Amino acid sequence: MIKITVESDLSTGTETSARADGRAFNELRPLKISAGVLERADGSAYLEMGGNKVLVAVYGPRELHIRHMMQPDKAVLRCRYNMAPFSVDDRKRPGPDRRSVEISKITSEALTPAVFLEKFPRSTIDVFIEVLEAEGGTRCAGITAASVALADAGIPMRDIVVACAAGKSNGQVVMDLSEAEDKEGEADLPIAMMPRTGEITLLQMDGHLTGEEFERAIDLAVEGCMKISEEQKKAIKERYGD
Amino acid sequence: MIKITVESDLSTGTETSARADGRAFNELRPLKISAGVLERADGSAYLEMGGNKVLVAVYGPRELHIRHMMQPDKAVLRCRYNMAPFSVDDRKRPGPDRRSVEISKITSEALTPAVFLEKFPRSTIDVFIEVLEAEGGTRCAGITAASVALADAGIPMRDIVVACAAGKSNGQVVMDLSEAEDKEGEADLPIAMMPRTGEITLLQMDGHLTGEEFERAIDLAVEGCMKISEEQKKAIKERYGD
Amino acid sequence: MIKITVESDLSTGTETSARADGRAFNELRPLKISAGVLERADGSAYLEMGGNKVLVAVYGPRELHIRHMMQPDKAVLRCRYNMAPFSVDDRKRPGPDRRSVEISKITSEALTPAVFLEKFPRSTIDVFIEVLEAEGGTRCAGITAASVALADAGIPMRDIVVACAAGKSNGQVVMDLSEAEDKEGEADLPIAMMPRTGEITLLQMDGHLTGEEFERAIDLAVEGCMKISEEQKKAIKERYGD
Amino acid sequence: MVSIIPEITRESVVYLIKEGKRADGRAFDEYREVSLETGVINKAEGSAKVKLGNTQLVVGAKTQIAEPFSDTPKMGVLMTNSELLPMAAPNFEPGPPDENSVELSRVTDRCIREGKVVDLEKLCIIEGKKVWMIFLDIHVLDYDGNLQDAAVLGAVAALMNTKVPTATVENDEVILDHEKMIPLPFNEKALMCTFAKIGDELVLDPSLEEEEIMDARISIGMRADGSICAMQKGGKKPITRDEILKAVNIAKNKTEELRKYLE
Amino acid sequence: MVSIIPEITRESVVYLIKEGKRADGRAFDEYREVSLETGVINKAEGSAKVKLGNTQLVVGAKTQIAEPFSDTPKMGVLMTNSELLPMAAPNFEPGPPDENSVELSRVTDRCIREGKVVDLEKLCIIEGKKVWMIFLDIHVLDYDGNLQDAAVLGAVAALMNTKVPTATVENDEVILDHEKMIPLPFNEKALMCTFAKIGDELVLDPSLEEEEIMDARISIGMRADGSICAMQKGGKKPITRDEILKAVNIAKNKTEELRKYLE
């Protein structure tokens, strides 16, 4: 079980001023989520977090035409994470690169545990994540928005998966690294989780953390997830009422 | 209805000397069409017009193996417009580029209205256009030759589609732009049509034309089409007799 | 019928010192073959010859999923010759190039005559040749190792195909060119054969040979094949006993 | 990309058109609701978001310094690209641009290039060596018909919104002053109007439903003075000369109407 | 790449694990037999062959002089690539790297890069112009589970085995002395440990059979001092915080154990 009452354990009251954008060590960037923003898609969501702008569309459950991918007893959940050419400082060439192939794979693995795929044998649920503007943490933003889009599409789920990173910047373990903090920082630890059970569905890390720092970082990322989870619920409620 | 008696309206008797190659404003480049020039293809045609050399092969109607393209109630007419690497001043890399993809699409749309596709459900008619040498106006040359190759293949048709461009060069609206006129010119307007009804099956324009110039250009292109149409008929007659 | 008693005809006793690595004109580079070196593959072999290191895996007979390649009355034997990026002086980009496409094709044709493909209709036998290190003569090394791997996989065969090159270097017709001899040499003639009947299943040549030199070279290549054939048999015997 | 339209839909749309009506109640020469927002992507040097009814796309402009093409050594370079994202419609597939996407970007490019929207000659920094290169990326998010007019409107708006740093040349080196950002040299607001031919009628700004059953399509690109800079006929059925001339006529007022969104 | 596991295999593996046993008799925290050989490819500047049970791969390092990336003008370049050769398993297909291959090379790259295995800054020859570029190619020959730990072990061993000629600069030109070969500037032996979660247990170094039925996978990259440099969770089921922390704990001893093969 995850304890969400980590804040008081970690906060020493002095770290808050150390971040370039003035945030407290456990403060998220400004966050906005809306559900149901596209006409054609079965479900959709739009998310802004700091300078990130992410749009997600969900199609399905629908027939899967690629036979060798078909599962006789359940649906396949496929993700495509894509960055718009104009989303980054130097124009990105269109089409998948190795980074987006990896993120697509782990995003699919992050969402899969929450979806009742066994209800839709031989079919596919397709999640298209478009990063319209990137400012650090787009994979987490994509997963968070994708869950809302899946809910908007009426896909039955065990839980609304949510994602947030923690990391180390300027010697300090902090929540939700900005692009600048990620580039200069010592470590980045994005996670995704199912808030009800606290189970973790995505975890990556790169950088330099001691065992103790890692433990603080993971707890901080979980804390971030729990906060973002509230915003997801609001967005879904706003769309459908209670 | 198209009136073909435009010549007298437009000709002022002074423009004829203004073209670099000495042609009158409503004069085509020298044109030669032969049908039945290939052994393996079901139908074929070879066309020379000015410096253009274009070869077309038709296969079909034949079975369509790509299931998602198949039409239950008619044939699909597919075109592939391709330029030989040695057909242009600077060697062209083999394989389709964006220009040839667009031309292939509009060529298919230009020919489709004339063919009784409904006679061949679930099949394909494949038109392969090879530009062996290019000197301005290859898309029109390809369409014109393709119609003859379709006739040579015995494909039942409502009409023999024919194509010709008009344009503006040196301030003058002229028929059938050469490569030099196209490059330096102010506008290019290729069209394809069915001569019997006068209906237009392809139309593109780029450049700068007033509404009045546009109207003159379209009529001049139609006039060119009607002249070329005679050559198509001759080529078919030569191949099969009356 | 091939006569294998060519050695005494050709050897004049003076050429032996002319090769950079001190070999006699009809001497092979040091050779080592082992069968059964991989766990997952149905059959495998590893070969070192001079500086060449080649690994081969065989899968099959197994179901062929690509319908248009399927043969109703026999198996298809597919080969993939591939060079590791680190196998050559300048790193090779991964993936097939034109050279490896050609070698894959002729390797498949070199092995096909020896295999009882008609015993396995509608299926495929896949031969994967990996050149881990290349030092001249890798296509022959690959074919020689592939035959051992096919035997290791228990594929029924008429004969164990074997390959060896002869060539001309420093004005002398010699057996089994090294990389240096191939680069500087006047001609290269790789062959593959079935030792029992002497029939030739692969033959290529490039360079400059008179008719008489060509005849000597082919006989020398055959002689090399016969020697290598003994090593193949030893490797198979070592793996399975008599 | 094949989409099967029930025969009944086709019949009902055609029937309505014959009666002089459209399914969504518009007049034949009426655009759906247009919404245009610029500067929507901070990391792009210029950007615009267009909604045309439910059709939605974003155009982003990225600029960089590059070599000119050898046959136009004094001109900046404009590259127009479009992606029909798989998110935008159930039948759009991921992968390299298909023929529809290629046509969309090439026709948009022609309208902008031939309409002289940007003065490419003023984008030359050192002749034959250094020019500004502008990438226009049309990102289609939601597809409900008539991408063409939306793409051109968005592209022109994005170009009007684009700023580049002042470039000066010292000793053959280009020095960029990011403090002094200047707009692109802007010439013309060339825009495009697209009509669907359905039966004997031309309807402006076809919806997806109308596109799916239309006989032919005609797009007309026009400058502010009413001269024509680009045209493209589409669709598997023919169109007549008179229909084309009629479309050109209507396009004059309608591009003018669209042009107001650029003010 | 889908491989269908008979339900009975799954059940028997899971049952054994519940009983505290593994099919091959190993303890939960025990590696299969490890074999490491370096310098196996003479034409590569560095190379290593790793066997982990029946899993087998070769890593080759090729070096060349290249331009640095514009955002890291003082640093050498490391490129890590992997190929899951069709020879290595019946379900591996020829063609460009699939998502599993991409993940393998990217996670290996992160462990080596973030673990500062090689001091890339010392690979700069002329700032902004000439640096050493190292291509690490992971060539998977036989696949019987846990490619990740084998890949990192092989990559680190190949880098330790790599020699480059001494590079000196005269008049802005790089002169290479192939007589004086020197090893790469080596920092750290960062290695990786991978666990499969099966039911409620974590098992180290999963075999293919275990990978095929595992719930989730967690890989942990560690420096010699026990600090963490990389992690990657895989698999279609979740893992708990406590399981992760437990894996980190075990990884300390186990990467230490692997590190002995590098001596």
Place this chain on the structure above:
Amino acid sequence: MVSIIPEITRESVVYLIKEGKRADGRAFDEYREVSLETGVINKAEGSAKVKLGNTQLVVGAKTQIAEPFSDTPKMGVLMTNSELLPMAAPNFEPGPPDENSVELSRVTDRCIREGKVVDLEKLCIIEGKKVWMIFLDIHVLDYDGNLQDAAVLGAVAALMNTKVPTATVENDEVILDHEKMIPLPFNEKALMCTFAKIGDELVLDPSLEEEEIMDARISIGMRADGSICAMQKGGKKPITRDEILKAVNIAKNKTEELRKYLE
């Protein structure tokens, strides 16, 4: 590319051959009608059109100034490419060259390169920096068997037909004089003869029908002096040493015969 031949066709062709006859009445060592025309493409620096019976192809040569390969700094560059156009046969598919097309262009390239048809060393302009690069594109229009001999004949003819501007060097810059066009430095008319083995016989210049049922194929490239410059065995059945030597013997006269078309 699989083409199913009715068993009855196979039997009748084989039976005829056994009887010493061919379906089209030719002798075993007889070419079909050869037609060769050069200078057929004005925009190519050299070109040739070859007909061998109903087989038809065009070869175009394009030249440009380029850097030499680093291992041959004093030599011009020859690139040979071929396309089996989908127009040429019902089973040819659009797309990148398949193995048959790759073999055709590589064997043609070897015959021309090893036969020293063009003196590539004389195509060097500035050592290590500027050389002539020749692209030979073999465009197959109609496929009725034996592309190989037609391709080599067309390639040699196109090279003999090729002219480049005189290139002089002033201050390390290449100056081209398009007024003074000169032919390529031409050495040798190396040509190729191809035989199909059918049963116990070798037949020259196999037609499509013969190719489809042949056991094996052998192509022999020869210089005017009768020395061999290239060979390639094809097909899924073996061939004997004596058959090869016999083919070499016949090829001497037959390449000589073909060579007359080049005069």
